[in-house]
Amino acid sequence: MSKETYSIPRGVTARFDFQRNVIDLSIAHAPAWNIPAAKLTAIAPLRTDYELKYAIAANRNTQSVAATTARDAAWDVLETAIADLYDQELINNSAIADADKQALYIHFSTGGGTSTPAQVSTPVVTLVAEEISVLHVVYADSANPGTHYKPANVAFCEVWAKIGDPAPTDPSGCTEHYNVSRSHEAIVFEAAQRGKTLYGYARWVNKNGKTGPWSGLFTAIIP
Numbered sequence: 001m002s003k004e005t006y007s008i009p010r011g012v013t014a015r016f017d018f019q020r021n022v023i024d025l026s027i028a029h030a031p032a033w034n035i036p037a038a039k040l041t042a043i044a045p046l047r048t049d050y051e052l053k054y055a056i057a058a059n060r061n062t063q064s065v066a067a068t069t070a071r072d073a074a075w076d077v078l079e080t081a082i083a084d085l086y087d088q089e090l091i092n093n094s095a096i097a098d099a100d101k102q103a104l105y106i107h108f109s110t111g112g113g114t115s116t117p118a119q120v121s122t123p124v125v126t127l128v129a130e131e132i133s134v135l136h137v138v139y140a141d142s143a144n145p146g147t148h149y150k151p152a153n154v155a156f157c158e159v160w161a162k163i164g165d166p167a168p169t170d171p172s173g174c175t176e177h178y179n180v181s182r183s184h185e186a187i188v189f190e191a192a193q194r195g196k197t198l199y200g201y202a203r204w205v206n207k208n209g210k211t212g213p214w215s216g217l218f219t220a221i222i223p
C-alpha cells in the first residue's frame with residue numbers, strides 16, 4: 001500500500017526556492033485546497049524573517065558567521081511550520097492536482113504491493129548560465145535525449161552537487177542537494193560562490209520515491 005510523503009531540499013539555495021514555492025502555491029490555491037487562512041497568516045512572519053536573514057547572509061557586504069547562524073536558525077523555525085503545513089494540509093489532499101503535487105515535492109512512499117519500478121535510465125543534464133548567480137538545470141532522458149521532459153511516472157530530477165574544487169569522485173562527495181521538478185528550473189547561488197565550479201550528479205526519483213541510477217559527472221562555472 002502506498003501513501004504520500006514529501007522531501008525538503010537540504011541545500012541553502014534549494015531550500016530558499018523550496019519555501020518560496022510551497023508557500024506561494026499554498027497562498028494561491030488556499031480556497032481550492034481548503035487551507036485555513038490562519039495557518040498561512042501564522043507562517044507569513046516566519047517567512048519574512050527567514051528571507052531577510054537569507055538576504056543578509058547572501059550579500060557579500062554583510063556576510064558573516066553570525067549572519068549565517070541567524071539565517072540557519074530562522075530556517076529551522078520556518079521548516080517546522082512548513083512541515084506542519086504539509087502534514088496537516090497538503091499530504092493526501094485530494095483537491096491538489098498531480099502537477100501541483102510534483103511542484104510541491106509530494107511523492108509516494110511504498111510499503112508493499114504493486115508499485116512503479118525504479119527508473120533504469122538517467123538524466124542528461126546541462127547547466128545553462130543566463131543571469132548572474134543563476135544556473136538553469138536543463139535535462140533530458142538518456143533513453144529519449146531529443147526531448148526535455150521527465151520519463152513517465154518520474155516525480156523529479158534529484159541533483160547532488162559540490163561547489164568548488166576539488167571535484168567529487170562520486171555523489172557521496174556532494175554537499176548540496178536540489179530537487180528539480182521542471183527542466184530549465186533555476187538554482188540561485190550566493191555572491192561568494194560566483195566564479196566557482198559546480199560539480200553535479202543527477203538521478204530520477206519516481207512517484208513511489210524510488211531512485212534510478214546516477215548520471216555521469218556534469219560541471220559548470222557559476223556566473
